[in-house]
Amino acid sequence: MSNTGKPGEGSSDPAGTPEEHKPSSDEAHSAFTPPLGVPYPPVPEEEHPTSEFALPEGLRPETPTEQEGSAFTPPAGTTGQTPVPSPSGSTTAGFAFTPPHGIPIVSLTKEVPWQDRMRTMLRMPIGERPVPERVERTDESGPAVPRVLDLTLRIGEILLAGGEGAEDVEAAMFGVAHAYGLERVEPTVTFTLLSISYQPxxxxxxxxxxxxxxxxxxxxxxxxxxxxxVDDITSEGITLEEAYRGLAEIRRNRHPYPSWGLTLASGLLSGGASMLVGGGLLVFIAAAVGSMLGDRLAWLASGRGLPEFYQFVVAAMPPAAMGVAFGLLHANVQASAVITGGLFALIPGRALVAGVQDGLTGYYITAAARLLEVGYLIVGIVVGVLSVLYIGLQLNPGLQRLNPEQALAEYNEPLVQIGASMLLALAFCVLLQQERHTVAFATLNGGVAWVVYGALDNVAGLNAVPATAIAAGLVGLFGQLLSRYRYASALPYVTAAIGPLLPGSSTYFGLLNFAQGNLLDGISSLIKAVSLALAIAVGVNLGSEVARLFLRAPGVELVAGGRRAAKRTRGF
Incomplete structure (x- = not known):
């Protein structure tokens, strides 16, 4: 018996089994194997099955409106300059695609301050930052990257050393780098360290x-x-060499006021502060002389290379010594007002406001370092004043004229205090080496701050802490508006204006209680001083944020998602 296989196949082996032409296991067990004698169907030309979504034959696929590219290629619309074709054939500026959560549309026009433009981009995620407009340079390939980074760091160094907030320093560095063509840059500011990273x-x-x-x-x-x-670099498109020349010229510029002018301003500041708490002409002179002596001693300590802590210690001693001397002589002088006026000139309000501002804007490392610096400086003031007060109380334990409560409770002369507050703000402007055209605005802002505080505290009967916060908020609001109007920093309009609100009297009363051995009363007074200082800092920052939030200049707009800020941690 023989087996019949496929046509042209097969002979059997001696055992009768077709070993060479035995069907495979698939053929043997498949239900679709044709019966014997039926030829196999022809093998298709393409064995790969087609998708059920494939286009039928004869139907031409649509031509894509835009070419496919890499997922890492930025869309053409992110530059703000390249038009994106629309389906109708017209060109519109915008983004080539829109993620499900939306992309904020940022208008970076040059008619608004660069701080607003750069701060808007800094508060956006890195992947959603559009490239700002900049001047195209066809005659050169562009400056070298190391030189641009060096210029950026030098500008950031001056701003950070001058007391500018970390966010504003990063915004300036960000704007300079972008203006010279460095798009993927990340500036970082941490108190004393500036760094910037660029990825080509x-x-x-x-x-x-x-x-x-x-x-x-x-x-x-x-x-x-x-x-x-920075405004010229980001808006006018000056060359790198011109920017370097401008920076060198800034470094060579002398201070607008001489050293003797600073010493005189320190005396006027303490004299004006003493009048705020009820001092007369003799108190004014005594406070001014004590403050000027302390300023000269601090300059001497600085020239000898002593740390800033010891400079504050020696600067706080002469005003305290003047007050103790009047108390020991039993003169008809409010000795407490003399010491309080000297403390106004020493409290580091500028560093305090900057530290709290950095904390509120999310720069916690820088904020912690700045607040720690403020703590050290205040401890220096405490050491200087307490050492003198302790000596005075040892000589005469009954120094009643050092008690500031009577003068602060009974004295309420609005016209005198308004004039003293404006004098104090004017002296602060000189100490801060401000430009002359900003002095009048800052002085007026300081007078407004004291009027608002006096009206809320003395007339409305509001607690001193919220009254101080509201007055400081108006200072921050007006300062931010003036800075936006002049495209400048807000610090010259704010720092001097908060001088009348500084907690000099509360600080002095706490130190006096410590010297007298009243620890609980001293701690209570110092807690009040800290509360007032924090109220000033928070109020200034809140006023600035209100100006940016509700009075945004035309041309800076966030359509999708609103203004970016840090998210809430929700407790974890």
Whole structure:
């Protein structure tokens, strides 16, 4: 018996089993195997099955409106300059695609301050930042990356050393780098360290540069000049060489006021502060002389290379010594007002406001470092005043004229106090080395702050802490409006104006109670002083944020998602 296989196949082996032509296991067990004698169907040309979504034959696929690209290629609409074709054939500026959560549309026009433009971009996620407009340079390939990073760090160093907030320093560095064509940049500010990282592309290694701020000084004249330079770089498109020349010119500029003018301003500041708490002409002179002596001693300690802590210790001693001397002589002088006036000139309100502002805007490391610095300086003041008060109380334990409660409770002369507050703000402007055209605005702002505080505290009977916060909020609001009007920093219009609100009397009363051994009363007074200081800082920051939130200049608009800020941690 023989087996019949496929045509042209097969002979059997001696055992009768077709080993060579035995069907495979698939053929043997498949239900679709044709019966014997039926030929197999022809093999199809393409064995790959087609998708059920494939287009039928004869139907031409639509031509895509835009070419497909890499997922890492930024869309053409993100530059703000390249028009994106619409389906109708017209060109519209915008984004080539829209994620489900939406993309904020940012209008970065040059008619608004650069702070608003750059701060808007800093508060956006990195992947959603559009490239701002900048001047196209066809005659050159562009400046070298290391030189741009160096210029950016030098500008940030001056701003940070001058007391500018970390967010504003990063905004300035961000704007300078973008103006010279560096798009993927990330500036970082942490108290004394500045760094910036630039990544040419997603496959290239980043370039990082850093700079350390070794010395800090107060010169708002230089600070304003740097703001104007950044505005020229981001808006006018000046070359890198012109920017370097402008920066060198700023560094060579002398201070607008001589050293003897600063000493005189320190005396006027203490004299004006003593009049706020009820001092007369003799108290004014005594407080001014004590403050000027302390200022000269601090300059001497600085020239000898002593740390700033010891400079505050020696600066706080002469005003306290003048007050104790009047108390020991039993003169008809309010000795407490003399010491309180001296404390007004020493309380580091500028550093306090900057520290709280950094904390409220999310720069916690910088805020913690700045507040720690404020703590050290206040401890220096405490050491200087307490050492003198302790000696005075040992000589005469019954120094009743050092008690400030009577003068602060009974004295209420609005006209005198308004004049004293404006004099205090004017002296602060000189100490901060402000430009002369900003002095009048800051002085008027200080007078307004005291009027608002006096009306809320003395007339409306509001607690001193919320009254101080409201007055400081108006200072921050007016300062931010003036800075936006002049495209400058807000510090020259704010720092001097909060001088009349500083908690000099509460600080002194706490120190006096410590010297007298009344620990509970001293702690209570110092807690009140800390509360007032924090109220000033929070109020200034809140006023600035209100100005940015509700009075946004035309041309800076966030359509989708609103204004970016840090998210709430929700407790974890």
């Amino acid at each position: 592309s997603l496959v290239d290694d980043p370039v990082t540069a850093s700079r350390t701020v070794r010395r800090r000084g107060v010169d708002y004249n230089r600070l304003s000049a740097v703001f104007r330079l």
